Every structure is written in C-alpha cells, then in structure tokens.
Amino acid sequence: MTKSTEELEKYVSQTRRDIVRMVHAVQSGHPGGSLGCAEYLTVLYQDILRHNSSNFSMDGKNEDVFLLSNGHISPVFYSALARSGYFSVEELATFRKLNTRLQGHPTTHEGLPGVRIASGSLGQGLSVAAGIAEAKKLNGDDKLVYVLMGDGELQEGQIWEALMYAAHNKLDNIIATVDVNGRQIDGDTKDIMGFEDLKSRFESFGWNVLTMDGNDVDDVRDTLSKAGVLQGNGQPICILMNTEMGNGVDFMMGSHAWHGIAPNDEQLASALDQNPETLGDY
C-alpha cells in the first residue's frame, strides 16, 4: 500500500476520462460496466498487485496475475494497464481501430503486454485462473491469481464447474471478484435470470466470501488487502463487489442502457466535465 486515497481517486477520474474518450472516438465499446469497475481496477493495478509492468512476462512467475473474464469491459482494463506502465497511454487512442493491439475484446494475439488470455466469450476466465493457480502451487510460487467476472456472466455453466474444482482442490490462491451491478444487456439481472443470495450460493460451493462497495476506493483497498491475507486457509476467495453501472457519469447510471453504446459529442463533454483531468489525457 503506497498510494493515498486522494491519489487513487485521481487515477479513477483519469481512467473514467480514458474510458469515455476511447468509446466516443470509435463510437463503439462498453462504457457502463467499464465505469463501474474503474475503482476496482485502479486500486488493483496501482496499489495491490505485486507485478512487473515494465517487463511483462506471459507466465507471470513469482508475480500476482490478473485475468479479465468479462472481456467487453476492455476500456477500463486497457486504461488500468496503460496507467500502470504496461504500454504507453498514447496507445489508448488506437482502441478498436484497424491494426490495433487494443482489440474490441482483450487478446494475447496482438501481443499487448498485460493480457494473458483472450476473453469476450463469457464464462472462461475462472477456469484459466484455476489452471494458473495450480501451476503456481506446483512451482512453489506463493503469489495470487485475481480474476474479474460479471454477475450476468454467472449464468454461464462453465463458471460453476470451475467453482467446484477450485473449492474441491483448495485453490486458496485465487481471488475471484464478481461485479454485482445487477444489469445485463437485456435488462436487470434479477428479471433475466436472477441469483438470490449470491453469498450463500458461493459459500455452499465451498468458497470464502467477502463483500465490498466497488465504487468506494477505501473499501476496495481494504477488502482486497483482507482477501490476500486469507491465502493459506484452504478455501478459494470470492469478493462480491457491488457497483453502479456507469458510475461517475450521471446520465449513464441507473439503468442497463449504457452497457454497450457510445456517448455523442455533447454527452462526452458532460462526462468529461464530471471527471477532471488529473494525470493528463492521452
């Protein structure tokens, strides 16, 4: 823990600007979920991960690794990677353009530092995390595997296969965070395919469950720190992270409408007004 709350909030503000500017520039992408996870990815990359961002290694040996399972929130992932030094922030301007390394959904295919697996087709990240977690145990590597999933994504059956595997095999080096924003493309998650009492569902699958307010920088930092200490208890760790889709941009909050649409010029100006430039726009 090296950064103050005020410093982290500066990163959050800048990341929100990155997200809306990237999506606006190509009039495509997913701003809603990206904004909701700005605090989480900022705190993770700026303050929690023990990683080497200037010399990326695919195998992540003796480093904490992060996997984004809900790949459509790539704007926030790319901003977090660039703002922590994996590649230059200027490259954010290439998002979703021809020949870019910043594909619509994250991929290893173009060699972008910081990305270890392609995602986009949902439900696959936790299984990949379980594989890396097993490899770390085999190697005597005590660093952690972080993975982020969406709450709508929990409707994919593969996740429950991986949940069973990780608990049965005591993969206590996994910290899986679920972005509980209650929204998905077709509406509210509770109406589409609701999960009542997610906490007890994860607990009944053998996971150690924490909850946090994903839009509160201090709570995110405290909970992630607490989660890291739980390693060694023989149980994989889940954080149910309550967030507001579109957080930080008032007109994007309160519905699922901004899952996958881009702001126009006027809306961009309003979004930028609400989030000051703190670290320099790309």
Added chain:
Amino acid sequence: MSNLTAMEKKDTRSGFGDGLYELGVQNKDVVGLCADLTGSLKMNKFQNEFPDRFFQVGIAEANMMGMAAGLATAGKIPFTGTFANFSTGRVYDQIRQSIAYSHKNVKICASHAGLTLGEDGATHQILEDIGLMKMLPGMTVINPCDYNQTKEATIAIAEHNGPVYLRFGRPKWPIFTETGKFEIGKALHLREGKDVTIFATGHLVWNSLEAAKALAEEGISAEVINIHTIKPLDNEAILDALSTTRCAVTAEEHQMHGGLGDSICQLLALNSPTPVEMVAVNDSFGESGKPEELLDKYGLGIKDVVAACKRAIARKG
C-alpha cells in the same frame, strides 16, 4: 519403409498412455488433465507416478480446457484427455478462444474417435472432429494409425510449441509401423505403387494396406501413403506422388466433409486437378455395432478401398 506385417494388435490409446508416461519421466513441465476417463485414456500410469502433475477435473470438460489454457500460460505443457466428442464438439468455444486464439501450448488428446468406438453408438462416435479442429487457425491436427505411431506422436507433440489435436481410438488394432522419431507434418510412404495413390490416416491405414495387397493380386499397383498429420498437410509429398500415379484415393474414419479427403481435394483443385475417390462416412451419423461391422456398413472396409481405387484408375484420362 515400415514393416508391413502386423505382429500383434494393441489399442492406439495405449500408445498415448505409454507415450505420456515417458514424457512424464523426461519433462517435469508436462502435466495431465482428465475428465473422469483416466482408465479409458490409459492415463493411470502417469497419474500414479506423477500425482502432483495430474489434475482430475471430474465430468467438466469446459473447465478442463480453460484450466489447460491457464497451466500453459504459466509455462506448463498440459495434455488433456477425454473422448474425442467431448474433446472437440462439446468444448469448441473454449478451445477457440482460450486455446487457439490465445495460442496456448495445449495438447488436446482425444480417444474413442470414429465408428470403431463400437457399441456405444453415435452419441460418442464423433466423425466431425478433424474438420472442427483443422478450421482453427494455428491448430495442428494429427491422427496416428497404430500403437507405435500414437506413442511416438504423443512424445513428439510435447516439443512442438502450439496447440495440437491428437486423435486416436479404442479398439485393438494391428501394429505395423516401426518405432522411431515422429515428424509432425511429414507424410510416410508405406508401400510403393504406380497405378493409384491411397492417402490414409488413422485406423484406415491398415485397411488401405490390406486393400493394396488385394489389388496386387489383380495386377493393380497401389501406393500407400500415411498422412498422419492432417494439418499442416504435406503438400509436397502429395503432389509428388500424384505426378506419377495421377489418381488418388483418400481413406479415413471421418465425415467426407471436413476430413483428410476434403483437405487433399482442396490442395489438388488449387494446384493440380486430379481424380480423387473418397473413402469416408457420407453425411451420416454412426450406430451401435462391432468395429469391423460398422466399417463395412458405412463403406470404410477393405473392399471399399479396393473399389475406390478401381474407380479412381478408371477416371484417369
């Protein structure tokens, strides 16, 4: 040239199991994953000897493919084992995104492929897997023909950096290739001939050799070339052979659509149009029965290869 007199029979899946065990001894990065079919895949020896490097994932193939991608990301060389149907069709998107597109060094090892699985019937007799796998960019596709070749191929793919689909089967089958280093992508000449070339893969290689013997008794000289690697295809060896024989038969335990025959027809159409006859399943599911009965019923028997050779020769200009 290989020894073409089979001395004994053994299942190709045992070649996989024995090859995997040898790899386990040689290379500590090799790990195994299995979805509740350890005995069927002959992975017990690896499991017993290297329990730390063996992951039992239960009946959850999608998770197995994702985990294999994760293990490969962290520098391991994972070998997944389950039936061919559950190794491909059931988990196509996991393979496509987490393994092929992500270029992970995963070896997808698939047993009980094709009709010769026998009595379990069509639900398990996948005949589309070669097509599914060869369409994925960067995927290597190998279908060895006997115990020895399966064992050598298993060992060889560990040294290849990239995703591989290795397809083998259930029944005891004649052993006729010699042991020795397996070269990915290199066609193997098994019998010389000048009237027609049979390009065969998997269990159908033996049927093709038997067919060539029968044809010889009728005065027809058939060349037999084993194409164990369907992708990348040994284009040069195929075009070279046909410059002499000028007609081809393809033989495989797979659908006509998407299999070896389809790859060879594409190569020839683009480079050197040549008459081809295909011995393969013609747009049909399989059914329960004994392996030999099924091969006969679905047109993959020795007599079918013989008839295809005569048709191909008759079409030469």
